[in-house]
Amino acid sequence: MTAKRVVILGGDFGGDFTAKYLRKTVDPSVVIELINDTNYFVFQPLLPEVAAGIISASDAVTPLRVMLRGVNVRMAHAFDANEEDALAKAMQVFWQKGFESASIADLIEGTGVNRGSLYNAFGGKHPLFVKALLKYDRDNRRNKLAQLEALDNPKQAINKLFDGIVAETVADTEKKGKRVVIFERK
Numbered sequence: 001m002t003a004k005r006v007v008i009l010g011g012d013f014g015g016d017f018t019a020k021y022l023r024k025t026v027d028p029s030v031v032i033e034l035i036n037d038t039n040y041f042v043f044q045p046l047l048p049e050v051a052a053g054i055i056s057a058s059d060a061v062t063p064l065r066v067m068l069r070g071v072n073v074r075m076a077h078a079f080d081a082n083e084e085d086a087l088a089k090a091m092q093v094f095w096q097k098g099f100e101s102a103s104i105a106d107l108i109e110g111t112g113v114n115r116g117s118l119y120n121a122f123g124g125k126h127p128l129f130v131k132a133l134l135k136y137d138r139d140n141r142r143n144k145l146a147q148l149e150a151l152d153n154p155k156q157a158i159n160k161l162f163d164g165i166v167a168e169t170v171a172d173t174e175k176k177g178k179r180v181v182i183f184e185r186k
Helices: 012-025 044-052 083-097 104-111 115-122 125-149 154-171
Strands: 005-009 031-036 040-042 061-063 072-075
Touching: 005 012, 012 031, 083 104, 083 115, 083 125, 104 115, 104 125, 115 125, 125 154
Parallel strands: 005 031, 031 072
Antiparallel strands: 040 061
């Protein structure tokens, strides 16, 4: 028989104190899980005292795992964005700033996805970059290659390829970092 499980989504007063109450009142074999986007509880009425220096921050902030003994606390955030849309927006950030210069803060602002969701969905900056490149490959490169392969004349395919590169580069007012190869047709 599988263990009974109670899952509470969201902390703050309601979720945290519900988990605490259930842990005290239900059978110990019941697994109680609290899923929250942070791993701490802030007792907000004490924040003015913290700001004034009357008490320390540790008096107003408590780690959930300490506060909720016997409750499985998991840090997660519902991914509230379309993953393909987030990848497209990340691609724009990488084009504008480059991989090295694009910070996590830039990616959060550019995609509209919070830090926890960004790491949960993509694993970090490098995996996000790789997934953005794969999206570009899926959405652009493969389609262009299929069009070129459909042409019977290889010279016509090469001309179409370079004409497309030049047209995209000229139309790209944002200067997203594409390399231009200057060549002469014969």
